[in-house]
Amino acid sequence: MLPEPLLEIKQLKKFYDIKTGWFQPKQQVKAVDDVSFTVYKGETFGLVGESGCGKSTTGRAILRLQEMTSGEIWFQGENIAGLSYEKMRKLRRKMQMVFQDPYASLNPKKTILQILTEPLRVHGLYSQEERVKKAIEILEIVGLSEYHLHSYPHEFSGGQRQRIGIAKAVILQPELIIADEPVSALDVSIQSQVINLLLKLQRDFQLTYVFISHDLGVVRHITDRVGVMYLGKLVELAQTEDIFTDPKHPYTKALLSAVPITHPDEEKDRVILAGDVPSPLNPPQGCTFHPRCPDCMMICKTEKPPVIDLGNHVVACHMYST
Amino acid sequence: MGKESPLLEVKQLQTHIKTAGGVVKAVNGVDLTVYAGETLGIVGESGCGKSVTSLSVMGLLPKPMAYVERGHILFDGRDITELPEKEMRKLRGNEISMIFQEPMTSLNPVFTIGQQLSEPLRQHTSLNKKQIRTKIIEMLRSVGIPRAEQIIDEYPHQLSGGMRQRAMISLAMLCEPKLLIADEPTTALDVTIQAQILQLMREIKQEKKMSILLITHDLGVVAEMCDRVVVMYAGQVVENADVRTIFNSPKHPYTRGLLASMPNSNERKGELKSIPGSVPRPDELPQGCTFAPRCPQAVEKCWQERPPLLSLTHQFCRCWLYTHEHQEVAAHAT
Numbered sequence: 001m002l003p004e005p006l007l008e009i010k011q012l013k014k015f016y017d018i019k020t021g022w023f024q025p026k027q028q029v030k031a032v033d034d035v036s037f038t039v040y041k042g043e044t045f046g047l048v049g050e051s052g053c054g055k056s057t058t059g060r061a062i063l064r065l066q067e068m069t070s071g072e073i074w075f076q077g078e079n080i081a082g083l084s085y086e087k088m089r090k091l092r093r094k095m096q097m098v099f100q101d102p103y104a105s106l107n108p109k110k111t112i113l114q115i116l117t118e119p120l121r122v123h124g125l126y127s128q129e130e131r132v133k134k135a136i137e138i139l140e141i142v143g144l145s146e147y148h149l150h151s152y153p154h155e156f157s158g159g160q161r162q163r164i165g166i167a168k169a170v171i172l173q174p175e176l177i178i179a180d181e182p183v184s185a186l187d188v189s190i191q192s193q194v195i196n197l198l199l200k201l202q203r204d205f206q207l208t209y210v211f212i213s214h215d216l217g218v219v220r221h222i223t224d225r226v227g228v229m230y231l232g233k234l235v236e237l238a239q240t241e242d243i244f245t246d247p248k249h250p251y252t253k254a255l256l257s258a259v260p261i262t263h264p265d266e267e268k269d270r271v272i273l274a275g276d277v278p279s280p281l282n283p284p285q286g287c288t289f290h291p292r293c294p295d296c297m298m299i300c301k302t303e304k305p306p307v308i309d310l311g312n313h314v315v316a317c318h319m320y321s322t
Numbered sequence: 323m324g325k326e327s328p329l330l331e332v333k334q335l336q337t338h339i340k341t342a343g344g345v346v347k348a349v350n351g352v353d354l355t356v357y358a359g360e361t362l363g364i365v366g367e368s369g370c371g372k373s374v375t376s377l378s379v380m381g382l383l384p385k386p387m388a389y390v391e392r393g394h395i396l397f398d399g400r401d402i403t404e405l406p407e408k409e410m411r412k413l414r415g416n417e418i419s420m421i422f423q424e425p426m427t428s429l430n431p432v433f434t435i436g437q438q439l440s441e442p443l444r445q446h447t448s449l450n451k452k453q454i455r456t457k458i459i460e461m462l463r464s465v466g467i468p469r470a471e472q473i474i475d476e477y478p479h480q481l482s483g484g485m486r487q488r489a490m491i492s493l494a495m496l497c498e499p500k501l502l503i504a505d506e507p508t509t510a511l512d513v514t515i516q517a518q519i520l521q522l523m524r525e526i527k528q529e530k531k532m533s534i535l536l537i538t539h540d541l542g543v544v545a546e547m548c549d550r551v552v553v554m555y556a557g558q559v560v561e562n563a564d565v566r567t568i569f570n571s572p573k574h575p576y577t578r579g580l581l582a583s584m585p586n587s588n589e590r591k592g593e594l595k596s597i598p599g600s601v602p603r604p605d606e607l608p609q610g611c612t613f614a615p616r617c618p619q620a621v622e623k624c625w626q627e628r629p630p631l632l633s634l635t636h637q638f639c640r641c642w643l644y645t646h647e648h649q650e651v652a653a654h655a656t
Contacts, residue, residue, distance in 0.1 A: 050512035187367040192583035192596035221585035258517035260542025
């Protein structure tokens with residue numbers, strides 16, 4: 001069976017203008033620079049990278065929570081990049097988001113019932129009684145109970161709040177859920193509970209996830225394919241197992257080797273990267289990774305690397321262009 | 323264990339915090355020892371009392387809300403629990419120093435790096451201005467900060483997260499302390515920067531032969547850095563052992579649960595093993611074992627009586643399951 005593409009991102013760009021002074025020319029931060037990928041129905045697509053690499057901006061741009069500078073977003077065969085605000089609002093019934101911080105993303109003045117029925121109300125679905133019934137149903141699915149309906153967010157722990165955040169996204173039965181670091185703010189023992197919940201919901205509702213995270217252990221566990229981002233660019237994209245067992249791009253190699261060992265007797269060949277991520281305000285010429293790259297060549301300093309398809313494994317690096 | 327001399331000994335420490343809802347026992351009878359030249363890890367989830375323990379050692383508790391109710395803290399054989407503030411200041415930054423989780427909030431934004439780094443030297447040494455400046459530049463270089471001569475006159479906001487944490491480490495290392503307390507030193511950093519900082523801490527430890535008390539929730543960091551591990555839950559030590567023993571044969575159900583819930587130890591896409599429920603709030607601790615409500619192996623006794631810290635062959639463990647194989651009761655918490 002051929003996988004059916006649900007979401008196609010084509011040459012997505014998001015630039016921010018930075019004012020430097022009255023008469024100075026504006027500077028541009030290229031937060032997302034020419035990113036393209038496809039997400040197939042029913043899969044979990046991971047986006048990984050360090051802070052500031054543009055993974056969250058990409059996620060928000062897909063939902064048009066942030067207007068992009070240019071590019072196309074094809075969702076179920078329709079380019080949604082130019083849709084009006086109203087149409088986009090209707091479309092978000094099918095694409096929902098789970099945010100990182102369960103403390104900041106729930107309205108503290110609303111009860112759980114109000115929080116959960118709001119998306120249904122906005123989209124004009126069901127009658128009042130049915131909405132309450134739906135809310136109870138979804139609460140039970142995410143491991144809470146009817147008893148919690150009239151509580152406020154502050155009465156819950158971090159893990160429970162994230163369950164509510166997930167319930168709020170799933171109650172509309174969307175096709176696509178963009179999860180932006182959904183487990184990063186949680187304790188280890190709670191993290192695994194929430195990951196289990198996400199996996200269960202995917203099985204039960206045939207959800208497609210775009211899973212944004214910097215935690216490579218979690219990404220390896222939950223995703224089918226992974227895109228690695230560095231300074232606004234997608235540097236590598238492949239099946240999860242391929243990325244983790246046979247990384248091609250020097251950045252991916254370094255990123256994987258930096259993950260802490262899981263047992264004190266484990267030996268690991270470390271590629272310790274020198275320096276920090278450069279400022280996106282004036283990224284390096286040529287390949288943006290070249291100042292930190294252990295395999296840097298002459299050509300990397302001047303020319304942007306081409307995107308090379310090695311058969312199901314896409315990498316943007318001069319090393320693989322023969 | 324027991325060959326080297328203990329540098330820091332915490333005995334039956336109880337730290338209480340006064341809140342509007344009554345007194346919270348944030349740390350409830352903690353025993354731990356850091357030997358000279360070793361790295362001891364304290365592992366636990368938020369609210370288990372690991373940070374309060376470290377603040378008690380440093381004498382940095384927000385008084386008068388938080389105070390040491392009972393117990394002793396011995397540093398180099400000297401009881402520092404009741405030390406007056408003036409004496410404590412001679413110790414702090416000089417013989418014990420601390421690095422914090424968030425380098426942006428722990429550096430003062432209105433002073434340059436140089437101004438902040440000269441403070442411990444002015445306090446604890448008799449160097450003159452010029453000597454202080456050379457020493458700081460030397461220190462900044464040794465922690466891998468490029469352009470140290472310029473960075474010394476820059477403000478914290480001009481540095482990146484990794485650079486700030488390096489500056490924090492150099493601040494802590496200036497007086498060559500015997501003990502470095504690191505409270506989640508890499509939690510706010512990216513993985514590649516985390517690897518750099520951990521590497522740096524290992525090198526400094528090797529070179530200066532100091533001890534590190536590393537507080538973290540990340541078992542990966544523990545596996546990388548620590549010689550021995552103390553696992554805390556709800557204000558108490560539940561397990562205390564060699565790092566290999568913790569990873570190879572953990573005894574306490576909580577330690578086992580933590581290790582099992584790491585994604586790497588589970589089949590991909592499969593159900594992760596997890597600990598049900600969540601950490602109890604300090605004001606609603608159960609009467610028996612604090613972990614009993616979440617424990618898969620809890621028996622009747624666990625709900626009634628709090629278990630003592632048992633001394634087993636390779637480790638200490640606070641669990642009723644092992645009463646038949648223990649040798650002696652190491653400590654009994656109330």
